[in-house]
Amino acid sequence: MSRLLGDGRRARTFRDNISGYDKQLNFAVGALLLIGTLLVWAATRQWFASQGLDPQYYLKRHVLNIVIGLLLAYGTTLIDYRLLRAYTPFVWGIGVLGLLAVLIPGIGSTINGARSWISFPGGFTLQPAELAKISVIIGMAMLLAEARDKDSAPTHIDVLKALAVALVPMALIMLEPDLGEALIISAAVIAIIGVSGAPSRWVIGLLLLGVLAGFVAVKAGVIHDYQVKRLQSFVNPSADPQHSGYQLRQSRITIGSGGIIGRGLFTGPQTNGRFVPEQQTDFIFTVAGEELGFLGSGFILLLFGLFFIRAFAIASRTTDIFGRLVCIGVIAWFAFQTFENIGMTMGLMPMTGVPLPFMSYGGSSMFANLVGLGLLQSVHLRSR
């Protein structure tokens, strides 16, 4: 234990930790967790009750996920993130193994066209991509921060090594296929390379490569039919009105019908009528839109804004390059995921199945989100 906590420092007490956290960051996440819990409940209570099932089924599981996630987050803050480097290859390896495991029939299960889940007895499932995401961020940060002075930039070799760390899990995720997760990791990769001080042609080159890869993937049929349909229905919602087009249209109407003050928590007719499929997971923001209106859902956006401002503050303040790169990776991950998810529900972005951080129902994603929070707080604690 003492080795883990490192450098002969006194082990941090619980009290030290709590008082040392960035309180505004915790406030933002706490508020999002609380509102998200209410929304998951609102999205599922009437539906389950009408089926004669326990209306609090999702609520209970969601709260359980949050509790586990908060324990994971607390655990993460206990660990000196700098020591994580030593374990990075191990974490990365587990992530890759998990990604390989989902591809094996019998272990991986398919939900919504993507083989992304490992099922455990008792109805629990895990999404290895969520873990892989964290291992990629830490792995890249380690490679790009290692063995250099504060003011020197990573070499091309460093960048190539870092890219290799990212590429293996990304390739496996694309095989599932889970376009959303792959895009999130891409965003984190580009942000980390950019902030690492690497030559800017890397960033520009990678962005161009991304566009080219997307184009080739669609043309060559690597991207699945349903993904092409989703993209088409984004451009033209009547192209596939029964499925993704229907979902996007319903989603937009549900948010828009909330108006300024909303229809009231638990009383949204669109939500209670289950007109938006997957509402407790990827479309949780529509519940906020309908039931809490512009005031409530605008407040949620402000909370995310506060979260990002605080996260950037932590990234700027730390003098440790590794810590900063971890922070920027986490920020890019959350920023892309938030924008993609909320943008999708409002018709700004095409449909990819990514959950809304801290709010959507779903264990793996909730755990990963809170570990991400733990990483940010861990950097914060150790940069004072």
Place this chain on the structure above:
Amino acid sequence: MNQRSRLSLIVTQTLVLSLMLALFGRLFFLQVASGLKYQSAALSIQSRDIVNPAIRGAITDSSGIPLAMDRPGMQITVNRSAVDALPDKGSAVFAQLGKLLSLTPAQVFTKTRLCGELAIGLRAGCWNGTRQQPIPLTKLATEAQALKVLENPTIFPGVDAAPVPIRSYPALAGENAAHVLGYTGVVTDADLANPNKRYYLNEVVGKSGLESVYDTFLRGTPGVKTLIVDRKEAITSVSQNTASIPGDNLVTHLDARLQSAAEKALSSSVQRSRSLGYHADSGAAIVLDVTNGAVLAMASYPTYDPNMWQKGLTPAQAKDLFSTTSGVPALSRAIQGEYAPASTFKSISIVAASAAGYNLNARYNCPAEVKVGTGLFKNFETKSQGNINLTEAIAVSCDTIWYQIAFDQWIKDGGLSPHPSLNDYFFNAARGFGVGKKTGIDLPGELSGRLPDRQWKQAYYDANKNFYCNYGKRAKPSDLTPYLIAIAHENCLDGNKLRAGDAVNFSIGQGDTLVTPLQLVDMYAAIANGGTLWKPQVAKAVLTPAGKVVKTFAPVKNGKIPATSADISFLHTALRAVATRGTAAGVFANYPIEVAGKTGTGQVLGRNPNGSAKDDTSWFVSFAPAAAPRYAVVMMVSQGGFGASVSAVGVKDIYSAIYGVVGNKVDPTKAIFPSSGPVVALPKVDPKYAKLPAGTVKK
């Protein structure tokens, strides 16, 4: 931190916060700027209206006898939610229902599908409503069928039977009045799309006749229950539930007994004409109150059963309504039939001649024929009457006097090179009587007839010049006779000009002149009442079911005919002479009611579908009593032959009904109207017409 690293951090931060701002902007647009639009979109997704039809108001005659009313029918309905939940999705129930109602199971299946559930082309008979509403299979089930359904819920799960209103035309006095009353039907998609009308799916609305003109009063307000449903169409809540409000009753000027009498007189005139060897394909009879334009009866032949629509029109019936072989029963001859007025037009010619300065009391020569330009125009029976006064000319219906006068006036107006300022006495008189103009009766589809004046000539020529000038190429081979080619050539040269023949034909109501029977009787009503042209009106008042007056329809003046009081009193004398010593004297000999009127026998060009030449139009238009006129009556039988022997007899039958004439005596107890005329006071309409009698079937 190196410079590039710091810059990248700032760029990333700016980018992330801009993305958040973009989300905020989009949220504002959706919820604040477009919130109302999305709220109504959401409502249409979630809500389903169940419409409970209102009792439609009755249409009654002036004494309160219902001509149209709702009567209880028995409706058998299928509840889709219940039937869909059955293990076999209802196929056993459909088979049982088919057996019960003499339908095939496939028919029951189609009738219970929402139209959107079936492929286009297979939708005939589909349900144009919502899934939550009980879907009707029939409204005309027998009590036995209803009982079977209600007593065997295990055989008929999800099936119900309940009383519903059915529009009914009870014909209590034996009247038909189909063309006046019109009919009702299910609202069309076009009406539904009209935002001003606020109709609901499957609502019954007036489609024709009074049912359509006064639909807003008769319709009432349907009760609406709005259900909020979820994605699987399960009901989650009820957002509004209003009861239906019965429609108002429409009281008309019609009298059911007179209507019935007019219809019988018309149809027996048609039969009489046929027995005389004429085609007699159709006809009309109208009775107006000359003091206010009230329509007391209006009959059209052939007709149809107005209850046919409620029983469900078969394709054969629908075709028959518009087929020429059955005489196009859908057409109301009274307002939609246009015919040459023939000699009945001479009353207008009297007014024209008087305006032109002719002395109505002078004597004029009535030769057998008159040479007009190069043509020879003959009297109807090529008989010379010698020198006669104009009263006799009207009584015996001399044509040649009018040929001469019209020809002289045509010459005075410049003949084929008309003067810049024209007198056009005949056209102006006809225009003043309303020829070529709709009367404005409160019935849909009225035609205007035709005034073939100089402007009409020009317009007609412009439209047909090419045809006449290329007649050889464009005409049917069968029409290429030397005579027709010569006429076409003449028309090509100066068809836009009013020729002498046009002018003289016009003066006796032949040629291109057309009037509807309603226009003609309205003109004679004006002659009868001293000169006022009334707008004919069927509706008298609108009453609430409780009897409160919502609206009364006051008489409306369309204008004055251009006749001096001397002209009018001359016409009263002359038209009375028609019935005492003129063309109708035989018909009205010893008749106790003093009838004044005019016969007309209109020549019709063209041929019947079987190739025979068309018979003459038989007219008799009249008013009575001649001394103090109250009623104007017209009868027209198309291809009916002579005016006197066919239509005048029919008109006499109508007067007999009005006054109670039996033999040659008046029996006041048999009279439809008292000697003071039609009832003025509004009747009490039985309040039971606003209620659906309780169903006899109980669960």
